[in-house]
Structure formats: C-alpha cells, structure tokens
Amino acid sequence: MTSRPSAVARALERIAQRDPALGAFIEVWPEEALAREPEARELPLRGMPFAVKGRTGIRSYAARRLIAAGGVPVGATSVPGPGTAWQTWGQGAHGRTVNPWRADRTPGGSSAGSAVAVAAGMVELATGSDGAGSVRIPAAWCGVFGLKTTNGLLPSPDASGLASAGVLARSAAVAEKYVRHVLPGYGEPAAPSLPLAALPLAAVYSEDLGFAEVDPEVADVVRAAVDRLVVAGTVRLVDAACVLLDPGRAWQAVRGGAAGDPEAVAVRRANDGRLDGLLAAAPLLLTPVTPNRPHGHEGPGDRYSTALTWAFNLSGHPAASVPAGFTGDGCPVGLQLVAARGADVSLLGMARAVENALPTVRP
Known part of the structure; x- marks a missing residue:
C-alpha cells in the first residue's frame, strides 16, 4: 500500500506545478524542508508548511517562532524588484508575480508572493510585513485573509515604526496558528473564537x-x-x-x-x-x-x-x-x-x- 505524501511534499509538489505561471517564489528549499519535517511533526504545528516574505524573511521573529513550534518553511516569496517607484508588484524566480485571479493584474504588494502562494493553494499560511498596507492590500486583491498586527507588538527592522509584522492565510481560522505561536502573551483562555x-x-x-x-x-x-x-x-x-x-x-x-x-x-x-x-x-x-x-x-x-x-x-x-x-x-x-x-x-x-x-x- 502506497503511503500518502507528507504535507511538506504535497506543498512542494503544488509549488512546482503552479509557481512557473504565477511567480510567487524567489527561492524554494525542498531538501531543507523535507529534512526538517520529521522532527517538526512532533511539535504543535506538526510540520505545517509555510512561506516567508522575501529572502530575509527566514530570519524574522515570526519565522523563528513558527519554526520553533513545528512549522516548516518551504521557500521565500517575491517582493518588488529593485528600482520600483511604487511597491505593488513582485518579481519571482520565474518572472513577474501575477494575480491568480487575473494574470493581467497585479497581486498587490509588497507581500506579493506571500498572498499569491496562499491564494493559489501552494501553502496555507505565509509571513508578511505591512508598512502602508503591504499585507492587507495583496490579501484583498488575491482574495485571502491578511492581518497587520499592532505596531510595536512584534520586532520589526523598520526604524520609522510604520511597519508591523503580519500574516497572510487561507482564512482567519488558519491565521490563528500564527497568532497562537507568534504573538507574545497569547494564552489558551484568550482563544480568539467569539461566543x-x-x-x-x-x-x-x-x-x-x-x-x-x-x-x-x-x-x-x-x-x-x-x-x-x-x-x-x-x-x-x-x-x-x-x-x-x-x-x-x-x-x-x-x-x-x-x-x-x-x-x-x-x-x-x-x-x-x-x-x-x-x-x-x-x-x-x-x-x-x-x-x-x-x-x-x-x-x-x-x-x-x-x-x-x-x-x-x-x-x-x-x-x-x-x-x-x-x-x-x-x-x-x-x-x-x-x-x-x-x-x-x-x-x-x-x-x-x-x-x-x-x-x-x-x-
């Protein structure tokens, strides 16, 4: 009897199939992700594959917290290319990042690839950051959930104080995984489901x-x-x-x-x-x-x-x-x-x- 591919293997297969047309990823890390998965399955997130915004996203506080909780990063998503005067597009390894609903339209930015990766079902959660709408705009234009956290709640490299960490996810329910393991002071009694x-x-x-x-x-x-x-x-x-x-x-x-x-x-x-x-x-x-x-x-x-x-x-x-x-x-x-x-x-x-x-x- 053939065993079903793991969650990480399935995510990597979807990326290989869909990303050439969408340009959501700058880099994909199949060997590292598959090697990390067995140990991650023993932790609370049980090897959940996720994507990070940009090449530096893997070093972000949010990514480190998700990894510590058993998330498995599978790749870095696209952000605007160099020299752009307006930050509403992305440049992936396969070219321009396109909106999965209409390829002639931008997905928004600057968390462009993260939104597209989630909208196209390559991953169900991706990290982002939001200095003027960079999580919420691509979430809106790609039809997914996006959250900008309270400014200063999570560490941010932005010296102006305008940018805040955020998450793009298939739904608010999926984003709870991010909130549960990344936000400081989150406790089980304060679970976000409303009576x-x-x-x-x-x-x-x-x-x-x-x-x-x-x-x-x-x-x-x-x-x-x-x-x-x-x-x-x-x-x-x-x-x-x-x-x-x-x-x-x-x-x-x-x-x-x-x-x-x-x-x-x-x-x-x-x-x-x-x-x-x-x-x-x-x-x-x-x-x-x-x-x-x-x-x-x-x-x-x-x-x-x-x-x-x-x-x-x-x-x-x-x-x-x-x-x-x-x-x-x-x-x-x-x-x-x-x-x-x-x-x-x-x-x-x-x-x-x-x-x-x-x-x-x-x-």
Missing part, C-alpha cells in the same frame, strides 16, 4: 474615512458585504462617522525620517484622537481595504491603493483584510477590519465571525 453572546458586534462603517475617492463598484461590493453581516446578526452598525485627515503627507514625512514635522504631528494627533474615541464606542471599524481594484502591471493609475490602509500604520492599530466579494470583471475585493491597539486576538475573533457570515461566492 455567540458577543454577537452582534457593534461596528462603525466608513466607505472613505472622510477623504478617499473610492471606485463605486468596490464601494458597492464592500457595502453589500456589510449589509449581509447586519442581516446575519454578526454586526450592528453604530450611527457614527469616521472622518480622518488624509494621512498621505504625514506618512511620507515619517517614512522620510521627519516624524517631528509639524504637519505630520498635527495629523497624527488629530487622527489618533478620533480613532480612539470611535473604537471606545464600538470595538470594530469597517472600511474597504483599497479604494481601487487590482490594477495592471504597468502602474497604479490615479488612485493610491494605500489610501485606506496607511492611516493605521501611522496610528498603530491592528487591521485585517477579509474577502468581501468580486467586482464584475472578476477582481477580489477586501473588507478591512480595524480594532483598538493591542486587541489583535479580539480582532482575529471578530474576523472569524465575519468570515463565517460571508461565504465566498466566486465568479
């Missing part, structure tokens, strides 16, 4: 955060998802507005090393106050992840894909992307969930409740 008594979740919905210009069809897809959450009893909308100041120039000042710039300080102070007040009244803020759908490989067009995400890199709040549906041309759209700083475990629980009420209807 039914906690529903409906009080939430504020904002289409544009008070300043962004959103593609009408993207807005319609997200609003329809929010309406389904209300009908399902998962969410109760609170009558409150989320009106922030456009964080673009402030983000750029901080990124450029001018965190003390008066305009940046004023924008951060104003937005922090508004968000803290809002999330004190309701534990959840809902928005589209991006104001646009996945664009072509030639460039981002008129709308910054970061318009609705980088405010939360400045403020430090944890934020997640949950699949909301598809535009008429077959592009995935993400629903962004934002929670109070440090409420990462609760946010994951809320994301699981949202996912349960939003079964994926694929085109």
